Amino acid sequence: MASAGWSERVLDLLHRLNSFHGAGCLPFCVQGQRVGWVTPAVAQVLAQDSDVFTLSKDSGPRLELSDRLCSPQDRSRAVQGVMEGLRGRNIYPCLQEWRDELYDVKGLFSEPPLLSMERAATPLLGVPRYGVHVNGFLRRGDNIFMWIARRSLTKPNHPGKLDHLAAGGISAGSGVWETLLKECTEEACIPESLASTARPAGTVSYAYEQDSALYLECQFVYDLEVPESFQPRVGDGEVQEFYLWPLDKVRGAIATQEFKPNCALVILDFLIRNGHIQPDTEKFYNKFVENLHGPL
Structure with missing residues (x-):
């Protein structure tokens, strides 16, 4: 896929992360x-x-x-x-x-x-695992900018990859909202008064097989609009740096190897929901939507 365009690379990522359908298991x-x-x-x-x-x-x-x-x-x-x-x-x-x-x-x-x-x-x-992903963004006139994190190089998986402003798995005994507030505080030092304004925006789900293991994942997606004055800070060390990028730059990056793969899917969902990807101009629009919601 090295010579493929943006749409083909994104569709390839979707197919790789949503390649398991239970056959033979x-x-x-x-x-x-x-x-x-x-x-x-x-x-x-x-x-x-x-x-x-x-x-x-x-x-x-x-x-x-x-x-x-x-x-x-x-x-x-x-x-x-x-x-x-x-x-x-x-x-x-x-x-x-x-x-x-x-x-x-x-x-x-x-x-x-x-x-x-x-x-x-x-x-x-092959039991479903659940997590929370927070799209942190701000508006400047008609333009949207998104806060992006870079994972610590000491993370055991996907070190140094680009990530969401805050995200994390839902541990035993925890709920979605509790996890959201915890991850916002720990990863980006977001005050609870701001984190609590996050709004639910559905889910992104996918499933794939790797080395005899079956990864079935469902991410609860939240959108958090932040003020211009907001500045995330490194908290628990899982993130090394934050960037504020225009949405066009974020869009381009999800088709590269820079992003943690499941974050790229959640951002693709954000782009679609906010009209940054249009059905009249994106040839794989239907395929994108279908593959963001795999059966678990």
Whole structure:
């Protein structure tokens, strides 16, 4: 795609991040409810811990969490033990990003968790992971400018890449709004009085497979209009620098390798919603919209 134009490069990114559709994979079920997906090879490995996981062929093949694990706490402890064992065997690259951070596993995001598990292990079970992304922007007349962060070079994934003003995953027991306020404070030192003016703007979702791991992700998107006087400051060290760019520059950059890939998708959604990409002039307009909302 080196010689492709902006539209082709963006569409290629969308296809890469939304390339998983469940074909050939087994449902992962808890209490009879599908909460994720697993590759057949990973299912065979997990089923070796028969007190925790079982392979069932009734009503179609699937991987199930043992019914003997009756409470969310019991399930969490059991799954954590299996994943810690696999981490020690060093066979799945995703487990080398272990963070000691738990994510909830649910049927729907609004439902109570069925269990919680290590963030780095969630792709082995293909359970959706949720996060919050904040589009920080300001208006100068008819022009929109966006605040962009550059990730710290010490970040374990995507070091040095461009990112949102504030963004982060939703840890176990946390909500969307709570996470938004926390990330705004920690990453960009945004006062709560300003962060609380952020407005929900839908979601961006995508799913892809990498090294036997299935990444199903849903980002809750918020737009935060900031005043001209606002200046973000580096907070917890996850960001090294902030830039204020005109939207045309941001638009060009999302088609490069400079942006963290999922941030590029959320910004593409912002460009579409704000009329910066028009259906009469963008040949892949429909494809862009379709691939920003993949099924989980």
